[in-house]
Amino acid sequence: MDTAQRQNTTVKEGFLVKRGHVIQNWKARWFVLLPDELLYYKYDGGKKDSSLRGKVALAGCKVTCPCLEYQNRPLVIKLKTQKSAEYFLEACSREERDAWAASITSTIQNLRPDSAQKPLSEHAHLELNNVSLNQVVDSMHDVHSGVKLVNHMEQGSSFKKCFSGAALVDWLVSMGFVLTRVEAVTLSSALMEENFVKPMGIKSVDASRVGNMTEQFLDDSTALYAFAESYKRKGSVKAEPSLSAVDLSGKVVKRGYLLKQGHKRKNWKVRLFVLRAEPGFLHYFDPSREDSNPVGGFSLRGCLVSALEDNGIPSGVKGNVQGNLFKIITQNDTHYFIQATSKEEKMEWILAIKQLT
Structure with missing residues (x-):
């Protein structure tokens, strides 16, 4: 083809x-x-x-x-x-x-010969009476296959041994306790109602105060939760301020794969870019690495961002890379050359960054 x-x-x-x-x-x-x-x-x-x-x-x-x-x-x-x-x-x-x-x-x-199938919604009904919450919690605690406990950041504070709402929803679906993400949210809300799981941080605590059960638990990667037992054994899980993590604590506004020109070798590599607000930072990660630490990043305060012409190779750009390019100049005059995969994506990133400079 x-x-x-x-x-x-x-x-x-x-x-x-x-x-x-x-x-x-x-x-x-x-x-x-x-x-x-x-x-x-x-x-x-x-x-x-x-x-x-x-x-x-x-x-x-x-x-x-x-x-x-x-x-x-x-x-x-x-x-x-x-x-x-x-x-x-x-x-x-x-x-x-x-x-x-x-x-x-x-x-x-x-591609199946019998592709005309019933929609999932006809089967996607959760009977909580048939679900053993104790069994779910026991499975969540399993050392090998349970919910992974990690440290999360929220507004400059670190929370230890917790998990995000999205992570729990992912886990419930993957383990077969539910069929859909909507069912997983309902089951997670039930776990919270029975005091097996407790919210941590502003976003999840605020949601837990809503009267509607299906809205109490958030299928969100930034809403934090923990096992309730940890409160009983060790007392309330307290947030530990981490000044070094302030630049990684802002709300994620946009994320996606972009190409970035290296500062020394001038070669182009795919990086995962994460744009945060309050405070405004742009970080980039090496997607080939196992760890979750950024390989670079900078404050957006005082930055200049602009689109580059698609005709020919702009000044400062090395290699035969043309089209959908934009440049960011930081407050200390460091130049970043970045390529999006389409004109629309380029403009979306430029507008999002401009709102935070």
């Missing part, structure tokens, strides 16, 4: 971080979802389709989302082929992960 034909049949495309088959490292690849297969490319010189690295025939495949096999990578989708080959693909956000999973699943279903 040539480029023109592929563009006419493309269902979805964008960056995902893929785990290698032989050497199990993680690398960013440009994925193109077609009506019958999933292609992935190395993104060379700003060209999305310059180097095909592989393809996956989707007939008979199975999607697992969320996939909890990687503790430090909660945004992974697992794709298992008819021949039992496994692909692990990481998105830039929970919304993108779920969108990719839905698109791939829909494509797989369309």
